Amino acid sequence: MAIGQQNQTTEEQDDADEDVVMEVRDGKVQFGMSRGQAWVLNDVDMDIRREEILAIVGESGSGKSMFAAALMDAVEDPGHLSGDVTYYPREDEDDNSPSTDQIGSYDTVGDESVDVLGMSDAELQKFRWEEVSMVFQGAMNSFNPTMKIKGHFTETIQAHNAVLDERMSHVRDLFEALHLDPDRVMNSYPHELSGGMKQRALIALALVLEPEVLVMDEPTAALDLLMQRSIISMLRELRDEFELTIVFITHDLPLVAGLSDRIGVMYSFEFIEVGNTRSLLKDAAHPYTRALLRSVPSIDSDIDAMEPIEGARPDPVNIPTGCSFHPRCPIADDRCEIEDPDLVTVDDDHEAACFYTDQARNELEYKLDHGVTED
């Protein structure tokens, strides 16, 4: 499946060819603040394709974690989520997947699709973990310190009325894929494990009920470099082995360069560029993405070409009119101040929300050079 993944994405417009697992339309989150309404997710549209690894990249305060919360209808009060989030379960031909059996209990809208925002609390509880599950930032500290790792697994399995033995044998497979020793880890208390082991055990816990989609919010942020790299490699293997869809949220662009199939770049609470990883990194079309690539030092970039992005990030209460990047954009003109650009296709499977993508590509240079450190 994984090999087909890269090719599958060539016909962006042809919806029939595309196997979408989750779809967000007009996703909006607003917070009432004393200074006025704050929009922390602003009319976001996104299709998440089955068995892809989608990276959501943005700086702090760009709305990327809010997007993750919206996928699970988990936006906290006083935030208010509106729009449509639709989940498409795997079609029945996959008989061996137990998760499909449970779909019947949802309010299905016409064909198999599930309206996430219309679910009751009980349905939602089932939906999270069994269909979509999430690993949070620094979540390795979310284990109960007085409970062995095994307890966390049995508790979760029993809460969802799943068959314990069957699930536990699945856990063994997961542990194997994550290079964990099941017997030792299961019988340990959280404090006895290193941060990397806890984080991996948590990924296994999130996958225990075989969800279709795994949403990860900065899952490697608190870990050492080597552990970070190892987990990244394991995620790819996990995806291939368990036919997962992974949404990986991070501020660290180089981290996902090798991991993701597609990247969505968020700026000011919306996607400003979405495309397959190679095309987006090699020739980004939005001025912000280009500026970001120029401002992030990587181990083999040309340091003389590095430049910070001028200006400050926008205030959620006071998002600039027109294109929200225009105050910081070197090629913005009057039109950008008034009109808000939509995502338009610039290449195969590559969209950007900018009127002047050609100009951006010609005038704003960046390099991914790697001549310096290659042995």
Place this chain on the structure above:
Amino acid sequence: MSTDEPTADDITADESTTRAASGDEPILSVEDVKVHYKPGGIVKRALTDKKVQAVDGVSFDLYENDIVILVGESGCGKTTLGKTAVGLETPTEGSIKYRGQDIWEAKNDPRSADIEFTDIRRAMQIIHQDPANALNSSRRVKAILSDPLKKYRTELGPKEREDTIYRFLEYVDMMPPEDYAERYPHQLSGGEKQRVALGRALLMNPDVILADEAISALDVSLRVGMMDLILDLQETFSTSYIFISHDLANARYLAKRAGGRIAIMYLGEIVEIGPPDEILGNPTHPYTKVLKWSTPTVDPDLAKQRIQEDPPVREVDVPDPEDPPSGCKFHTRCPDAREVCTQEHPDLYDTAGESDAACFRALDSHEYWNSTELAGPDDEYDAQESSSFGD
């Protein structure tokens, strides 16, 4: 601009001449420093002799206008070493000399000291990782910045003090300074807070600034800007920096721009030190190679290819620092380790290139080359990770 340089007054005349005469004298020299802690609470401490060797025999020199970036994983002792180097932490063994004066002797035996301890302390300032916690949230920027001036530059009147504060705010790119001076920290962005912290450190016109992960808390797009500012001000004020980072990409940027050195730390020791091109282009120590391998690249083709590779270690997890391995501390994870590495501890040797590395492989004639190899690179690299446990 004599008011800019408070320490110039503090340095006695003959010292400044010796300083001018011998430009190659290190400002700070760290000699065989060890810092050991007793871990655990009161009971555990009383019951065991166990020690964590947070820093274990480190030496390096810091020169005028120099920059040394300490890079390593968490728990490798880089922060402890940094704090010890600027005199905030007492070393268990070894000495730290500021312009030839042992700083702990200056503190404990002020009469025989050439430089007073308070002057030494003032010549070494710190910028912390989290700027939000480094600034008093209930005081305005102006009040935060006037404290050090009130204490150490008593000759300044209120007006001069204000002018000095405005000038330093301008140095750190906070324009207009009159506006920023009246703000509280919560009215500043993360980058602005960190610049106030930098300005505060520079107010004392220090010789050395310890920047402990000073850019890690900033947005990625602002990091290069902050590093550029630090480097620009290094030229203006001729300050030396000890920079602590876990990120090889940022370390490389700083070291390359400033012509500094990167020091790779592992379990309390510097295992390789040298200029960035040497460290990254031609790493000698296997651990440096591991760090380089772990640092992600943004080039998608290269990254895709690298993600398939197995890590160049036999074991992912770091051993327990309370019970470090014998011989070379890296031998438990090292893919090139041989029998001799388990017994003999390597010093920092000159490599063929410009760096120094603590690895026998840097020596052409060492018994290492005749020693038997330990088990080859282990595919099940997680099998032994239990060694990261205490007991």
